[in-house]
Amino acid sequence: MKFVRRRRDPVEVNLTPLIDVVFLLLIFFMVSTTFETRQALELTLPDSVSGVALEVSPVTLVVTEQGRYRLGERELSAGELGQALSAEAEQARQHGLVVEADARAAHADVVRALDQAGVHGIHQVRIATRETQATSMQAETP
Template sequence: MKFRRQSNDNVEINLAPLIDVVFLLLIFFMVTTTFTRETRLGVVLPEASGQPRVEVADHVEVVIGAGGEYLVNGEQLLRHDEATLRSVLLPLARAGTDRPLVITADASSPHQAVVRVMDVAGQLGFVNITITTQAPSGG
């Protein structure tokens, strides 16, 4: 019986197609990647400067506490919503919208509460809205 001799071929893995596939994947990921640039606004908050304004006797004052509670001309509102604020400011607006409306907010009061007062006052027709500021401490 004659057995056939097995040929001892040199088995090699051709790396060229593998490198081609890797380069194609690299190109695919480079093309499909979105390069987003994060942009941020640099906000410099204003500080008060100058002399305090002379107090006007006939004005509407809205004080906003740290928890978002409202005091209108010294009277605290029961609820902290827009409807209650509107119902209190409406008679004052009917008396005259040319009177100054002064908004005094605590430093830790929510920003939404200040915006709500400005929005309601603008809708009721107040034209002279002032936000009080505190002079910077120190030199």
């Protein structure tokens, strides 16, 4: 007995819908992701009328309200500040040091940071501020 063999069509996988879904997921994650380099650290910078916008310095020292310091990703106490600044001193001498002090930080904590910068030969120090609301409103008004 002879059976008739049915000819099977070749199986094809259409990748076009799969590629579309992958691109949509990629776009979704790119749009919904925030790219923030700093950890969650809430600072209230002091106001300044004559501040000038500058590019971001590679060496930034943050002084918190509680008297703690942050250099890069490391959180430091007052005793560790000198050693941490000495490790970053060469780069800070070349590009400068930006001190981001909270507006409610004690003056002594900021002075301690500036003193340690001077000890390590860092003379180009900038203090980060934010533009006052009155100044920005005046600049917009003709």
